Amino acid sequence: MTEWKRSHKCGDLNKEDKGSNVVLVGWAARVRDHGGVVFISLRDRWGVTQVVVNPDNKDYNTAKSLHMESVIGVKGRVALRPEGQINKNMKTGEIEVIADEIVVLNPADPLPLMIAEESDASEELRLTYRYLDLRRPQMQKNIILRHKAAQIVRRFFDDNEFLEIETPYLMKSTPEGARDYLVPSRNHPGKFYALPQSPQTYKQILMIASFDRYFQIVRCFRDEDLRADRQPEFTQIDVEMSFIDENDIIDVVERLMQRLFKEAINKDLKIPFPRIDYNTAMEQYGSDAPDIRFDLKLDDLSDLVRGSDFGIFKSTIEAGGAVKGIYVPEMEGISRKNTDEITEFVSKYGAKGVITIQKREGEIVSPVKKYVGQELLQQIWNSFEAKESGVVFIIAAGKQVCNVSLGALRKKIAKDLDLIPQNEFALTWVVDFPLFEYDEDEGRFVAMHHPFTSPKLEDIDKLGSEPEKVMARAYDLVLNGTEIAGGSIRNYRSDVQEKLFEALGMDEETIKYKFGFLVEALKYGAPPHGGIAFGFDRLIAIMAGEDSIRNVIPFPKTTSAYSLMDGAPSEVDENQLKELGIMAAKQE
RNA sequence: GGGGUCGUAGUUCAACCUGGUUAGAGCACCGGCCUGUCACGCCGGAAGUUGCGGGUUCGAGCCCCGUCGACCCCGCCA
Numbered sequence: 001m002t003e004w005k006r007s008h009k010c011g012d013l014n015k016e017d018k019g020s021n022v023v024l025v026g027w028a029a030r031v032r033d034h035g036g037v038v039f040i041s042l043r044d045r046w047g048v049t050q051v052v053v054n055p056d057n058k059d060y061n062t063a064k065s066l067h068m069e070s071v072i073g074v075k076g077r078v079a080l081r082p083e084g085q086i087n088k089n090m091k092t093g094e095i096e097v098i099a100d101e102i103v104v105l106n107p108a109d110p111l112p113l114m115i116a117e118e119s120d121a122s123e124e125l126r127l128t129y130r131y132l133d134l135r136r137p138q139m140q141k142n143i144i145l146r147h148k149a150a151q152i153v154r155r156f157f158d159d160n161e162f163l164e165i166e167t168p169y170l171m172k173s174t175p176e177g178a179r180d181y182l183v184p185s186r187n188h189p190g191k192f193y194a195l196p197q198s199p200q201t202y203k204q205i206l207m208i209a210s211f212d213r214y215f216q217i218v219r220c221f222r223d224e225d226l227r228a229d230r231q232p233e234f235t236q237i238d239v240e241m242s243f244i245d246e247n248d249i250i251d252v253v254e255r256l257m258q259r260l261f262k263e264a265i266n267k268d269l270k271i272p273f274p275r276i277d278y279n280t281a282m283e284q285y286g287s288d289a290p291d292i293r294f295d296l297k298l299d300d301l302s303d304l305v306r307g308s309d310f311g312i313f314k315s316t317i318e319a320g321g322a323v324k325g326i327y328v329p330e331m332e333g334i335s336r337k338n339t340d341e342i343t344e345f346v347s348k349y350g351a352k353g354v355i356t357i358q359k360r361e362g363e364i365v366s367p368v369k370k371y372v373g374q375e376l377l378q379q380i381w382n383s384f385e386a387k388e389s390g391v392v393f394i395i396a397a398g399k400q401v402c403n404v405s406l407g408a409l410r411k412k413i414a415k416d417l418d419l420i421p422q423n424e425f426a427l428t429w430v431v432d433f434p435l436f437e438y439d440e441d442e443g444r445f446v447a448m449h450h451p452f453t454s455p456k457l458e459d460i461d462k463l464g465s466e467p468e469k470v471m472a473r474a475y476d477l478v479l480n481g482t483e484i485a486g487g488s489i490r491n492y493r494s495d496v497q498e499k500l501f502e503a504l505g506m507d508e509e510t511i512k513y514k515f516g517f518l519v520e521a522l523k524y525g526a527p528p529h530g531g532i533a534f535g536f537d538r539l540i541a542i543m544a545g546e547d548s549i550r551n552v553i554p555f556p557k558t559t560s561a562y563s564l565m566d567g568a569p570s571e572v573d574e575n576q577l578k579e580l581g582i583m584a585a586k587q588e
Numbered sequence: 589g590g591g592g593u594c595g596u597a598g599u600u601c602a603a604c605c606u607g608g609u610u611a612g613a614g615c616a617c618c619g620g621c622c623u624g625u626c627a628c629g630c631c632g633g634a635a636g637u638u639g640c641g642g643g644u645u646c647g648a649g650c651c652c653c654g655u656c657g658a659c660c661c662c663g664c665c666a
Contacts, residue, residue: 015624030626030627030628032624032626032627032628032629033622033625033628034622034623034625034628034629035621035622035623035625036622036623036624037622037624037625038623038625039625039626039628041626041638042597043642047625049627050625052624055623065619068616081624082624085624085625085626086623087625087626089626090626092627096624110598110616110617111598111599111602111616112616113598113599114599114600114615114616116615116627120599120600120601120615120665121599121600122594122595122600122658122659123601123658123659124595124659125658126601127658160618174666175666176666177666178664179664179665179666180664197665197666200666204612220666224664224665225589225663225664227661227665228659228660228661230665243629246645250648269614314659344592345661348591348661348662349662350662350665359615392630447666448666449665449666450666452666453666459608487660504666548659556657557658558659559658560657560658560660561659562657564658
């Protein structure tokens with residue numbers, strides 16, 4: 001093997017190397033057999049180099065019979081390509097290696113999927129043969145970007161006196177929030193560890209331990225259903241600081257983002273990022289993660305239609321709901337079929353339907369014209385400062401449903417009509433969140449962020465009396481309509497923390513059992529502190545221009561949480577279960 | 589838990605809507621030709637449990653039911 005130690009990597013050589021004797025190793029990406037001369041595109045992580053094998057070569061037949069993706073070694077001499085044969089699309093396109101000797105280090109069987117820039121293989125196959133999928137240049141690029149980003153993040157925090165400190169993966173289960181992944185304890189049959197949903201409590205404890213500035217690039221686990229942007233295990237950039245307020249965190253994060261985007265993908269970000277309060281985000285964008293790259297803002301028509309006899313408007317207003325709309329100037333018009341599609345789309349979010357208004361030859365056109373009346377429709381049209389064309393979409397529903405469904409429609413239309421500027425990175429802070437939201441199923445208030453978030457100081461008195469009015473010292477960072485980070489200033493006084501737990505419906509005993517250690521720790525000199533955590537996978541996916549975080553995670557799970565390559569999860573030996581004191585319930 | 593799209597050769601797709609002789613094509617694979625290609629080209633060949641199970645029918649890749657899997661979405665994700 002040592003004689004096949006490479007002298008260069010496949011992306012190294014250029015015309016300066018003319019005449020050098022080289023040894024290259026890599027994968028035979030393509031073999032082009034011309035009957036006489038044979039060309040091999042030799043690929044490794046760093047690039048592709050063309051190898052030329054002439055008929056007088058002793059290994060000529062080896063070259064002719066190469067299978068795609070076999071691992072080979074080549075000894076040869078660097079030569080300039082003949083006139084007119086330069087490949088401008090290749091970094092090494094000016095040269096080629098004239099082979100003296102070729103050896104197959106490991107032949108490859110026919111492949112279950114092609115190694116191509118644009119994979120046309122199904123995701124199922126890509127995940128089953130992930131090692132082949134990961135050879136694709138696109139995937140290599142994503143994984144390399146991920147590495148780069150992680151290093152930049154580490155350098156940034158190190159430069160700013162943050163300490164990278166590890167926290168346990170085996171921790172206490174706290175059933176607040178997401179479902180825990182449980183790990184049985186062999187030493188204590190019937191007892192379980194949980195894998196962390198995030199290192200939240202540990203990083204707070206580290207602040208109490210006076211480390212002052214902490215960060216960690218850390219795996220987190222949540223046993224919930226999957227999505228394009230949600231995996232059961234995912235990576236956070238976790239950050240916590242002491243003796244700071246919201247603006248200190250925001251400042252650190254803005255400088256981090258600026259440096260990350262510059263150094264990783266050479267994009268200049270303007271700081272500070274704009275801030276929008278939660279309420280405005282919901283009212284204007286119908287989302288707590290507003291995509292500000294395009295307009296189409298939601299307009300409240302409730303006051304305008306208040307006097308209307310039109311049943312849908314009337315009943316909605318009377319029930320305390322909202323009538324809101326968006327105006328899409330770019331839309332030529334809308335057919336019955338499109339309206340049906342949109343109705344179906346918004347119904348997923350609980351809206352009963354959508355009302356359209358458009359103008360045709362100067363005439364207001366709407367399916368509800370005869371019920372609503374020309375005059376009101378015209379007023380609505382005018383309220384949008386609508387031109388002679390375009391379409392207005394109106395949804396009447398309870399406030400939350402109205403905002404969320406119209407917000408979703410806003411995004412869908414922008415996407416369908418291609419109104420979203422590509423290759424643009426729009427970061428915005430969402431601030432002024434409520435501390436609690438009411439959970440209908442549980443019949444109690446739950447923490448909107450998490451139960452360690454500090455209320456705004458002026459709202460502490462309302463914790464017991466009017467929890468719905470308490471605002472949180474929390475902040476989210478949104479990139480192109482996706483939440484990529486969220487954090488808060490924490491409760492550092494045990495009395496406030498206990499009051500908050502009580503507002504969440506926990507009695508003293510429950511508090512002590514679940515979070516007693518934290519409440520106690522707060523009593524021994526806990527500094528004011530706060531922090532933030534990034535969804536690293538989401539951040540990298542957006543930077544890489546990928547729609548799914550699966551494309552920036554080397555070994556992701558499928559939508560049903562399978563690992564197709566290794567077949568996890570799987571059944572285990574009866575003996576393993578016995579040792580753990582576990583019995584699997586029989587499946588129906 | 590619910591809704592939607594999809595499942596045909598190693599692979600990507602066609603045939604399905606409107607059931608009917610032998611399920612086609614590109615790439616990969618095998619054989620042949622070709623000395624400047626870079627997604628090389630040309631000629632030929634082999635390759636199929638139409639995801640699985642059931643039903644309807646004289647007859648099912650196609651229609652119906654169930655099931656499994658992939659993907660998207662709602663719920664869920666402090």
